[in-house]
Amino acid sequence: MTTLTKTYEPLTETTAIELAIKLHFFENSTSINCKEIGDGNLNLVFHLTDENNKGVIIKQALPYAKVVGESWPLTLKRAQIESNSLKEAAKHVPSLVPTVYYTDEHLAITVMEDLSHLTISRKGLMNGEDYPLLSEHIGQFLAKTLFYTSDFGLNQQKKKLLQQQFANPELCKITEDLVFTDPFYDSETNNFERELLPVVSEIWNDSSLKLEVAKLKYSFLTNGEALLHGDLHTGSIFASNNETKVIDPEFAFFGPIGFDVGQFFANLIVNALSREPQKQGVLFDHINKTWDVFTTEFTKQWTLDSVEYFTKTEGYLSYVFQSILEDTIGYAGCELIRRTIGLAHVADLDNIPSIETRLKAKTKALQLGKYFILNRANIHSVEDFIQVSLQHVQQ
Ligand code: SR1
Ligand code: MG
Numbered sequence: 001m002t003t004l005t006k007t008y009e010p011l012t013e014t015t016a017i018e019l020a021i022k023l024h025f026f027e028n029s030t031s032i033n034c035k036e037i038g039d040g041n042l043n044l045v046f047h048l049t050d051e052n053n054k055g056v057i058i059k060q061a062l063p064y065a066k067v068v069g070e071s072w073p074l075t076l077k078r079a080q081i082e083s084n085s086l087k088e089a090a091k092h093v094p095s096l097v098p099t100v101y102y103t104d105e106h107l108a109i110t111v112m113e114d115l116s117h118l119t120i121s122r123k124g125l126m127n128g129e130d131y132p133l134l135s136e137h138i139g140q141f142l143a144k145t146l147f148y149t150s151d152f153g154l155n156q157q158k159k160k161l162l163q164q165q166f167a168n169p170e171l172c173k174i175t176e177d178l179v180f181t182d183p184f185y186d187s188e189t190n191n192f193e194r195e196l197l198p199v200v201s202e203i204w205n206d207s208s209l210k211l212e213v214a215k216l217k218y219s220f221l222t223n224g225e226a227l228l229h230g231d232l233h234t235g236s237i238f239a240s241n242n243e244t245k246v247i248d249p250e251f252a253f254f255g256p257i258g259f260d261v262g263q264f265f266a267n268l269i270v271n272a273l274s275r276e277p278q279k280q281g282v283l284f285d286h287i288n289k290t291w292d293v294f295t296t297e298f299t300k301q302w303t304l305d306s307v308e309y310f311t312k313t314e315g316y317l318s319y320v321f322q323s324i325l326e327d328t329i330g331y332a333g334c335e336l337i338r339r340t341i342g343l344a345h346v347a348d349l350d351n352i353p354s355i356e357t358r359l360k361a362k363t364k365a366l367q368l369g370k371y372f373i374l375n376r377a378n379i380h381s382v383e384d385f386i387q388v389s390l391q392h393v394q395q
Pocket of ligand 2: 040041231236248
C-alpha cells in the first residue's frame with residue numbers, strides 16, 4: 001500500500017481526491033467528483049464518486065470539535081478507535097457496519113464503504129419513514145456486539161486486553177460532561193429556549209434527581225461491561241427499507257450495556273415526540289422489537305457460546321437483563337434531557353416549526369427524562385417502559 005505523508009493536515013475536496021488516487025481507489029476512472037458532506041458535530045466526511053458511480057467515503061477527524069470550533073481541542077486518536085470499533089463489530093455483524101478499506105492513524109482518516117444509497121435514520125424518521133427492519137437489525141447489532149465483547153462471550157483475559165485498546169478518555173469525557181453533568185446545573189454549555197427555564201430550574205434544584213444521575217454517571221465511569229458503540233443515536237445509523245448500517249463509533253469504550261440501548265430508545269422517543277399521535281406507534285413498536293430481538297439473541301448466545309461458568313446458574317440471566325433494563329431506562333432519561341437542554345440538540349425536536357408545539361414536545365421530553373431516571377428501578381419490563389412513555393408523549 002502507498003505510504004502517505006505523515007504530517008497531519010485537514011483534507012480539502014481536492015486533496016481528498018489526490019489521496020484516493022494515491023491509494024488506488026479509482027484506478028480506471030477518468031473523472032472523480034468529491035463533496036464534503038459531514039453534517040455531524042466532529043469530523044470531515046468526503047464522498048467521492050467517479051463517472052461509473054463507484055463511490056468511497058473518506059472520513060477525517062479534526063483536531064477540535066467542529067460543532068464548537070478550534071477552542072475545543074480533541075484527540076485525533078478517535079479515528080483509530082472508530083476504525084478499530086468498526087472492524088471489531090464486523091466480526092460479529094458484518095452486514096450491519098460499513099466495510100473499512102484503509103486507515104491512517106497520523107492523518108486520522110478512515111476510508112470506508114460508500115453508503116450514499118442509504119439515509120441517516122434520524123432524517124428518514126423525521127420525513128415519516130418507518131424503516132420496518134430497523135429494530136430487527138439494531139436488536140441483532142446490540143446482542144452480538146455487546147455479548148461477544150462482554151465477560152459472558154469473550155475470554156476474560158482477552159477482554160481485559162481489548163479494554164486497553166479501547167481506552168477513550170477524551171471522548172468519554174465529552175459524554176460525562178454533556179450527557180451526565182452539564183444539563184443538571186446552570187452550565188454555560190447548555191442551550192435552551194428561555195420559556196423552558198421553569199421546568200429546567202426544577203431539574204437543577206431536584207436533589208433526588210441529581211443523586212440518581214450521579215449513580216448513573218458513576219456506573220458509566222466504572223462499569224466496563226462490554227465494548228459499546230458509545231453514541232448510538234439515530235444520527236449514527238444509516239437505513240433504508242431493507243438495510244441498516246451503524247456508523248460513527250468514535251465514542252467506543254467499555255461501558256455499561258444499557259448505555260447503547262438507552263441512547264437508541266431515547267432517540268426513537270424524541271422522534272415520536274415530533275410526530276402526530278397516530279404516527280407515533282411505529283417508534284414504540286421499534287422499541288418493543290429491539291428489546292425482544294436483543295434479549296432473544298443474547299439468550300441464545302448465553303446458552304450456546306458462554307465462556308463464564310455461572311451462566312448455567314438459575315436466575316443469573318434474568319438478573320442480568322433486569323439490570324440492563326434498569327440502566328437502559330436511566331440512560332434513556334439522561335439522553336432525553338441532554339438532547340433537549342444540553343449542548344448537542346436533535347433536529348427532531350429543534351425543527352418542530354410551531355414554537356408552541358416545540359415547547360410542549362420539549363417539556364414532555366424533560367418530564368419523561370426525569371421520570372425515567374427517578375423510577376427506573378420500578379419499571380420491570382419493556383412493555384411498562386413503553387406504557388409510561390406513551391402516557392407522557394400522548395398526554
Ligand atoms: C461535542 S460533541 C457533541 C455530541 O456529538 C456526538 O455525536 C455525541 O453525541 C456528543 O455528545
Ligand atoms: Mg457522531
